[in-house]
Amino acid sequence: MDGIKDKVAIVGMGCTKFGERWDKGVEDLIVEAAYEAFKDAGIEPKDIQAAWIGTVFSGLSAITLSPLQLQYIPITRVENMCATGSEALRAASYAVAAGVCDVALAVGVEKLKDSGATGVKGPSIVGDNQDGSSGIGPSYSAPASFAYLATRYFHDYNIPPEEGKRLLAQIAVKNHHNGSLNPKAHFQNEITIEQVVNAPIIAWPLGLFDCCGVSDGASVAIVTRADMAKNFRDDPVYIKSMQVNVGARQGAMLQDYDFVHIEENVLGSQKAYAEAGIKNPRKELSCAEVHDCFSIHEMIVYEDLGFSPRGRAREDIEAGTFTLEGELPVNTDGGLKCFGHPLGASGLRMMYEVYKQLQGKAGPRQVKNPRLGLTHNLGGNAGTGICSCLIVGNEK
Amino acid sequence: MVGITSIGVYLPIYRLNRDEIARTWTGRSTGGTKAVAGYDEDTVTMAVAAALDCLERGGAKADGLSLATTTAPYKEKQSAAIVAAAADLAAECHTADFTDSLRTPTIAMKAAIDAVKAGSAENVVVTASDCRMGAAKGVLEQALGDGAAAVMIGSEKIIAEVEGSYSIFNDFTDLWRTEDDRFVRAAEQRFVDEAGYIPTVQSAISGLMKKYKQTLTDFSKIVYYASDARQHAGLTRRMKFDKEQVQEPLYNEIGNTGTAAALLMLAAALEKAKPGDRILFIGYGDGCDAFILRITDEITKFQEKPVISDKLAGKTEISYGQYATWRNLVPVEASTLPDRPPLSLPGRWRERRTISALYGARCRKCGTPQISQIGQTPRVCVNCQAKDEFEPYKFADKKAALFSYTIDHLQPTLNPPAVNGVIDFEGGGRLICELTDCDLDKVAVGMKLEMTFRKMFYSRGIHNYFWKAKPASD
Incomplete structure (x- = not known):
């Protein structure tokens, strides 16, 4: 293989x-x-x-x-x-x-x-289209299914909810800043931490600005x-790895799952790094587009994908590690939060940004000396997910 | 010897203050509160809770279950079968609905007594549950409350022996609903009292006394149904009952709970009764049923846990707006989210054990209890991947703890915001499910929970019941 x-x-x-x-x-x-x-x-x-x-x-x-x-x-x-x-x-x-x-x-x-609808339409609004036919699947909203992560993360790491919300707000603020530099993004406005923490609650502890845009796009x-x-162009982007990792409701059914990480993210990214020959993603990746459907998930992804040590995403967020000028810029185009999340288009939208970055065509958002980029999606939610990790590079 | 071997009750935690109703309509308050079934409760869910309480207290297996109600969720389809399935009774259990009269609880009790006497049943649970509605602004809106009770009739470990009974019927139109009525209609109060209620009850009592050669002074307690506190007090005066004898009707706290009312009063009486006491128990509606009950020594053990006194006060006062929304009295703005797809009856039938009594499965290889939030019975173990190595495993009676939660402002619900949680069962197994009856300020990781049978939604003529978690009672 x-x-x-x-x-x-x-x-x-x-x-x-x-x-x-x-x-x-x-x-x-x-x-x-x-x-x-x-x-x-x-x-x-x-x-x-x-x-x-x-x-x-x-x-x-x-x-x-x-x-x-x-x-x-x-x-x-x-x-x-x-x-x-x-x-x-x-x-x-x-x-x-x-x-x-x-x-x-x-x-x-x-x-x-x-x-x-103002939310995501679907066979089930749970973001879990395996609703079954018996009609008993819980009807909680998509933000609710990710809010479990925030509740538990705050609990396990002893973060008071008000502090936790300010922490997550920094992710939304960063992604809005990046989006403001992107004419194709759904939202192109800067926001402040105060705006984020004072926004209406959608699924406690997540508020409006912790949730991604509901958008159209292709x-x-x-x-x-x-x-x-090279017959087509001088600057093609080469595929280094393509990994999909799918859960089978283990986290939703077994008590040993902690709701502060997503196993599919961890295993999917590890396989992707192995396939691409990456040893230290934080050092080797030039940029990453990750699935910030809800702010808490971007934070957990930092840890799941090995950008931050387990339990220490907070330090990196506060240090600005993932901003455009940071050590590993994440969601340089605004992410799902700001670019928007038309479900079927999002994976390729992420790749569009990484492709432009690797070609040095990302304009005001351009990262320095790009070599390798990653795109990451999570379908489903905490408890059972579908993780996709793709890595591409501008050299063969 | 035949008698009551157990009694259980269920009262919703919600109370609507009659002053709040009066304030809404700029009317006069009769004082006190009424019990209101939650937005996800109905006659069936309350009957299930009362039946489970009764079965747990009694400890015996039921081979009969009946439901007395005037507010069955289906016009055609038996409610008792839904209750029996949720109570996880065997398929051989004889089920029956007794409907259309406020006297059905005592009619069903009489039928159960006769069945046990005749030897055709050993233990029959008679449940009574009602959610009657009075028209907005009316007297009955303040008077009527929601609740359920269940008695087990058997021949062993009797707490109250049935020494005798006497019944009369009476075609009298005092309260009624036709198929088209949502709200109870009532005849003029004075006419009802003087021509119907008082003479009918009087006649049943004198018939019972004559038949068994008793006098009123032979009874330490008299428990009788009346439409409201005024009518109840009126009968005490007319019959010259000693006030000490009369069981308080609980209307001030919970209102008139219809078919459940007399049994709830009986539960209150049994909670205080002493061995050797005799109770005169009277059900009314389209006639009258009167019973002589003799309290046995078994009562002492039964009284170790309160039956109803700890539930009378309720936990949460609601506004008239909540009440009006829950009871669909006013059209409210629909959710902006798309409707759920209709449920599949074959799908529901396949997963009937999960839906009715919250059965999952336990792996025989690794011992892991497991249940899926969408009801699919596992074929391959989520923990060790063994195939078809399962035994049924019931979660309905397991305590749980809240592992994580969210308060969801988007979820369509009649009682926003919705509370959802990841719950871990004692003994293993995890379920992501809705929480109900929560005090939002007290929802916290680690909160102790128990399971409760509720109505998830109503769609295309189907009442879709399933289990939710609620804060544990102890």
């Missing part, structure tokens, strides 16, 4: 502006992102040999991709909750690595704002064989 490392390269990407795109349908979002990617890769739609379309709620089957008018090629819809966009990229990359096609398309799209990647990448 030699893994995916350096077998596949991303040679084109596109991403719509995220937000409340009232005047744009799923078809507009797909076309907007895909044509940016075609142009970026310097290819025509007819050059695509196979495609994967990822969406959670915004369409069934491969026909969701019909607005692109790809002519009679293999297309498959994939869905893996919040890791959906990353799954589309994984499928396309695996196909290229397997040698069954040379140019493949990965699309992620979500049109959340057609639901008429993002697209074009992948090819690593050895063909």
